[in-house]
Amino acid sequence: MSEFFDMGGYGKYLWPAFALGFGIVVLNVVLALNSLSSAKQDARRRMEMSQ
């Protein structure tokens, strides 16, 4: 198992790169969902104001 994480000595570059890349993958889903929910809230508020 520790051999897997060591990756022939390249683990110290490999794992941060995967963490960065897939961290950004997850982050962009979160940011997109946040943007959608705030757009929905704004739209609801506008609807209430126009009524």
Add this chain to the structure above:
Amino acid sequence: MATWTWFHRLASPPHVYAFARRWTPWFGGFAALAMCAALFGGLVLAPADYQQKDAFRMVYVHAPTAWLSLMIYTTMAVAAAVGLIWRMKVAHAAAAACAPVGAWFTVAALGTGMLWGKPMWGAYWVWDPRLTAELVLLFLYFGYMGLRAGIEDPVKADKASAVLAVVGVINVPIIKFSVEWWNSLHQVATVMQMGKPKMDFDMLWPLLLMFLAFASYFITVLLIRLRAELLRRERNASWIREVLA
């Protein structure tokens, strides 16, 4: 006839909104499963490279993020061009939805590339044609978003930013072919080249699956952001009342 119906639907915000809502879970679900399978294939099943040893596994995160940074810019430029030519609001919304995602993936490509460069070239950064052109891509995304944010009238913001997106697309082939046109430290394409890919099948399939996963992932994020853009743009449309009910 059928193609025109399709085109008109593409221009209609309620149709696009409903389409995006219906398809998001499918594209997202496929992307998640395919990413997991490709990660397992790339990190566990694939053998180490004879030259780069285990460091070659960087390709499974660096190549898809870098490819996506170019794919997203191309999508953004095409959407912007469609918006300019046919004055289609949905197309401008799609272009605007692309920009922040593209900027993030350019950061991912540069960051993972630096972490690959250090053990292979001995330096995190060199002013190499490909690296420099990718950095220019990041500034193009920033310029696009800055321009949109700086113009208050949404119609003018759409037009001005679309022109920038279309002109900037020249950078995409420059990045792609930089490794062939100039002397570059960066390795040349392994998969996307004429003829057979120079990669063993055990190493190749996780990479191809990862590309597919990232494409599906981008569609997912784009569909979510497109819905947000449409809600913000279509201020008083009655369809918004319906979808929010």
